[in-house]
Amino acid sequence: MKDSFKQSMDWLHTWGGLLFGWLLFVIFFTGTLTVFDKEITYWMQPELHHLTPGLPDIESAAQELARAAPHAERWWVELPHAREPVLKIYWEQAGATETRLLEPVSAARVQPRATQGGDFFYRFHYQLHLDRPGIWIVGAAAMVMLVALVSGVVIHRRIFTDFFTFRPTASSHRAWLDIHNITGVLALPFHLMITFTGLMIFWPIYMPAGVDVFYKGNEASAYAQLEQKFERLPANVPAPLMPLVDLERRAHSYWRGGTTQWIEVKHPGDREALVEITRLPDDKLALVSDRVTFDGATGEVLQVWKGERPAFLTYSVMMGLHYLWFDKSIIRWLYFLMGLSATAMIATGLRLWTVKRRERHSPDGFLFGYRLVESLTVAVVAGLLVAVAVYFWANRLLPIELANRALWEMICFFLAWGGCALHTMLLKNMASIWRQQLSGSAALFLLLPVLNMVTTHTHLITTLQKGMWILASFDLVCFAAGILLGWTAWRIGRPVEVKAEPLGEATFEAGQT
Amino acid sequence: MGKGTQKQLAPGHVATRVVAAACGGYALTYAATACLMLLLPLPVSEAALTATMFSFLIYTGAIIWAFAAPSLKKSWLGLLVPAMICAAVALPLARAVGG
Numbered sequence: 001m002k003d004s005f006k007q008s009m010d011w012l013h014t015w016g017g018l019l020f021g022w023l024l025f026v027i028f029f030t031g032t033l034t035v036f037d038k039e040i041t042y043w044m045q046p047e048l049h050h051l052t053p054g055l056p057d058i059e060s061a062a063q064e065l066a067r068a069a070p071h072a073e074r075w076w077v078e079l080p081h082a083r084e085p086v087l088k089i090y091w092e093q094a095g096a097t098e099t100r101l102l103e104p105v106s107a108a109r110v111q112p113r114a115t116q117g118g119d120f121f122y123r124f125h126y127q128l129h130l131d132r133p134g135i136w137i138v139g140a141a142a143m144v145m146l147v148a149l150v151s152g153v154v155i156h157r158r159i160f161t162d163f164f165t166f167r168p169t170a171s172s173h174r175a176w177l178d179i180h181n182i183t184g185v186l187a188l189p190f191h192l193m194i195t196f197t198g199l200m201i202f203w204p205i206y207m208p209a210g211v212d213v214f215y216k217g218n219e220a221s222a223y224a225q226l227e228q229k230f231e232r233l234p235a236n237v238p239a240p241l242m243p244l245v246d247l248e249r250r251a252h253s254y255w256r257g258g259t260t261q262w263i264e265v266k267h268p269g270d271r272e273a274l275v276e277i278t279r280l281p282d283d284k285l286a287l288v289s290d291r292v293t294f295d296g297a298t299g300e301v302l303q304v305w306k307g308e309r310p311a312f313l314t315y316s317v318m319m320g321l322h323y324l325w326f327d328k329s330i331i332r333w334l335y336f337l338m339g340l341s342a343t344a345m346i347a348t349g350l351r352l353w354t355v356k357r358r359e360r361h362s363p364d365g366f367l368f369g370y371r372l373v374e375s376l377t378v379a380v381v382a383g384l385l386v387a388v389a390v391y392f393w394a395n396r397l398l399p400i401e402l403a404n405r406a407l408w409e410m411i412c413f414f415l416a417w418g419g420c421a422l423h424t425m426l427l428k429n430m431a432s433i434w435r436q437q438l439s440g441s442a443a444l445f446l447l448l449p450v451l452n453m454v455t456t457h458t459h460l461i462t463t464l465q466k467g468m469w470i471l472a473s474f475d476l477v478c479f480a481a482g483i484l485l486g487w488t489a490w491r492i493g494r495p496v497e498v499k500a501e502p503l504g505e506a507t508f509e510a511g512q513t
Numbered sequence: 514m515g516k517g518t519q520k521q522l523a524p525g526h527v528a529t530r531v532v533a534a535a536c537g538g539y540a541l542t543y544a545a546t547a548c549l550m551l552l553l554p555l556p557v558s559e560a561a562l563t564a565t566m567f568s569f570l571i572y573t574g575a576i577i578w579a580f581a582a583p584s585l586k587k588s589w590l591g592l593l594v595p596a597m598i599c600a601a602v603a604l605p606l607a608r609a610v611g612g
Contacts, residue, residue, distance in 0.1 A: 001522070001530060001580050001588075010524075012580045146573045199569050207568040210561030225558045311559040314566070347573050393588040 006155055013151040014353065018373070020144040021350045022380040027138055028346055029384060030125040031194075033323065034118065035332060036474075038083040041117025042118035043474040044395045048112050049458040051085045051103055058263065060107030060244040065089050065268070068100065077180055077244065080104045081280055082327060083470075099250045114405040115395055120413075125199075129410075132205070139206045142251030145195045151182060175351040183345035187338040197322035200315065209438065219431040226312060230274060230293040239297040241268055247299060248418070250279035254304050258283060258290075263275040271297050282327040286313060287320035350377045375424040375433075382437035383420030385485065389444035390416035392478075396455040438489035446482030449475035530580055530588060537592035538575035542568050544599035551606040 001008040029485050033040065035124055056079050065075045069091035076090040087102040100111045116123075127134035166178045168246040184191065204211050204219045215222040224231075248260055261280035267273045273296025281289040286307060293303040302365060307316050320326060324335055341410055354374045396411035452475060463472040550564035575592055582588035 001528075001582070005581050006580045009577070010578070143569070143572060143576070146569065147576050150577065196569060200566060203565045203568075205564075207542065207546055207565050207572075209543050209568070210550060210565050213547050213550060213603075214557050214561055214610060216611075222561070226562070309556070309559055311555065311562040311566075315562045318566075359520075416566060 006157075009151040009154040009161045013155060015149055016144045016151070017148050017346075017349050018466045019488060020141050020148075020351050021346055022143045022354075022376055023137070024145055025346045025350065025380055026128070026345060026384060027125055027141055028339060028343040029388075030121040031198075032126050033121040033334045033341055033388070034337060035339060037122050039118070039470045039474065040083065040121070041115070041119065043393070043471055044115045045112035045173070046456040046458055048101075048110060048467070049456075049471065051080075051110070052427050053080065053085055054105040056080055056087050056104040057107045058248055060083055061102060062241075062244045064100070064102065064109075065265075069093055069098070070269060071273055072268065075268050075309055077263040079262075079280075081259065081261070081282065086110065099484055108512055113395075113400045115409055118405045119408060120391065123393050126202075129350055135205055136301055137232045138355075139202060142195050142199050146199075148182045148194075149184075149188070149192055149195065153188070156181060156185075173352065173356045176348050180345055182349040183348065187341045190338040191336075191342050191345070193321060194197070194339075201322060218388070219386055220364060222475065227288065227307075228305060229276070229291075232272050232274065234270040237271040237273040238269055239271040241265065241296050242275070242294070242299040247275050250294075250299075250301075251279075253431060254292050255279050255290055263291065265296060268275065274302070281320065283324045285320040285326055286316040287323055287325060288312075288316040320402050341390045347377075347381050350381070371430075374430050378430065378433050378437060379417075379421040379424045380443060381506070383417045383424075385441040386420050386437055386444065387413045387417035389441050389448065393444060393449055393451060396451050403469060435489045435493045438485050438492065442482045442483075442484075442486035442489055445478045445485065448482075464478030520608060526585065529585055532581035533588050533598075534576040534599070537589060537596070538572055538579055541592045541596040542572040544596045544603060545571050547607065548599040548601050548603040551603055551610070 002011055023362075058077060058079075062075075063075045065077070068089075069075065072091040072093040072132045074092040076088075078090070080087050085104065085109065088099060089102060091098055096118065097410040101112065102108065114456045123129055126138055128137060130137065165173075166182065192195055199206055204222060208217070208219075211217055211219055211222045215225070224373050244263055244265070248263060252258075259280045260277055261279040262276070262323075264276040264278070265273060267274070275294040275296045277292045277294070279290040281287055290307075291303070291305040292301065293305070294300065295302055307313055324332060350373075351419045354370060354377065357370055389410055391413040398408055398412075402408055423437065424433050427436075449460050453461070458468065458471050460472060460475040462468075463475070544563045546568040549567060550560040553560040553563060555563060578591050579588050582591055
């Protein structure tokens with residue numbers, strides 16, 4: 001397209017990066033938050049903070065299910081684990097699924113405040129809260145991200161020398177370019193892996209050739225053959241269900257250690273009932289975990305399944321690398337930091353686009369198009385940070401009994417974001433807008449642990465004393481975020497002496513050999 | 514570097530490349546993936562997954578080709594000709610499988 005391969009890749013990287021950068025920033029930031037989605041949900045439900053870990057009472061959970069939904073088609077029991085201390089039961093009846101939360105040891109019902117919790121960020125991340133069309137949009141963005149990463153490597157051939165280059169006092173554009181390069185190169189394997197594995201998760205939607213060619217386009221039958229779940233129709237003959245706690249214990253004899261994640265009962269109370277026990281995949285990379293299926297009425301073992309076929313195992317590990325059910329704290333924190341690095345790479349790339357062009361033109365000749373790009377960048381980047389903080393504030397401040405409370409938390413988020421977007425249209429000075437919105441988000445994050453002290457009993461002082469590390473970490477990360485954002489706002493506020501660069505040098509920067 | 518002014522791009526040129534990359538690239542990827550999974554000597558579900566893993570790499574390469582190709586003609590032909598060859602191989606095989 002251009003005179004050389006490198007120049008074409010530079011063009012592709014710049015324009016693909018710009019047009020999809022705002023979307024990718026949102027996807028990567030919400031994705032980074034999703035690394036700790038269960039911890040966020042836990043922080044957002046103070047009513048669960050008193051739960052103590054202990055051996056879950058599976059039999060009481062089964063009795064609760066028999067009371068609540070004796071004629072359901074399916075039951076589920078989700079056992080508590082380190083990241084989620086509550087016992088959950090689900091049932092499916094007449095096409096609808098219901099959930100109840102129970103205390104693990106006593107199986108007494110708990111009803112925390114209605115909230116989407118960390119799932120709000122999870123759903124934002126993979127579908128932008130737009131269901132299937134949203135999955136398509138995120139997929140397109142992910143493909144552009146892959147292309148941007150590959151083209152970025154092509155144009156950045158001096159990849160190792162430049163890794164150690166940071167010129168904060170050179171020109172604004174060089175400083176931003178250096179940060180963009182460092183955050184990109186520092187965790188480049190992570191960025192490539194997370195983008196690729198993300199695409200692979202929704203392969204039947206993005207690249208349905210496999211489903212079309214072999215399964216006549218039927219996704220369900222494709223997954224049936226992949227997961228090889230034991231299924232059979234109900235006999236409509238009643239028969240008592242074997243005690244689930246015994247079956248769960250027997251399942252362990254087929255696994256090497258580990259704990260149970262799910263107990264699923266298909267056609268409970270029927271002669272053809274099935275009980276499927278799934279192992280918690282918190283110590284392996286493969287996401288699709290080992291399973292034992294029992295006959296629900298007789299207790300006979302019908303299937304012992306491990307996803308060990310080579311391509312399936314590879315796919316399962318790819319999903320595991322993305323979802324990270326593998327639960328080692330240090331890895332989870334590394335994912336969080338690398339996710340922030342990717343998010344920073346995208347944000348600095350967007351900033352770089354504007355800064356580079358502003359240096360080429362006189363301040364008077366700053367075109368409307370550039371102003372639009374910069375406004376969008378502030379609104380998306382700083383606005384999203386403000387909105388996330390507001391979401392957490394709303395969780396603590398909205399009345400517990402409010403109807404559609406979870407929806408209202410979401411509305412507060414989007415109102416805050418919309419407000420920031422409007423704010424970008426009010427002022428002329430872009431630096432002021434950046435400074436004000438970043439300071440706003442800094443203040444909201446810094447004060448969140450204080451708000452926590454006023455609104456709950458499990459605030460930072462208590463959680464540090466009692467060693468409740470999940471909750472303490474949340475408040476501490478908010479402090480750290482507030483400080484970092486505040487520093488950034490202060491840094492942007494300082495007048496920077498911009499050394500105007502001749503056009504030729506800027507071109508050299510882009511097309512360097 | 515002495516390059517002088519950057520080569521100016523007509524908007525039509527850019528739009529054509531974008532369509533080539535997005536649509537032509539997808540057509541090539543779909544055809545190549547179908548072809549690959551029908552040719553791989555693996556059980557059905559294994560072949561489907563393996564080929565699909567490569568598909569995202571193929572699509573990335575196709576998009577890069579669409580923009581890197583020296584001319585618009587090469588950009589399109591470089592995508593459509595391999596796509597048609599793969600489709601020609603894959604269609605009879607797919608019919609035999611019953612897909």
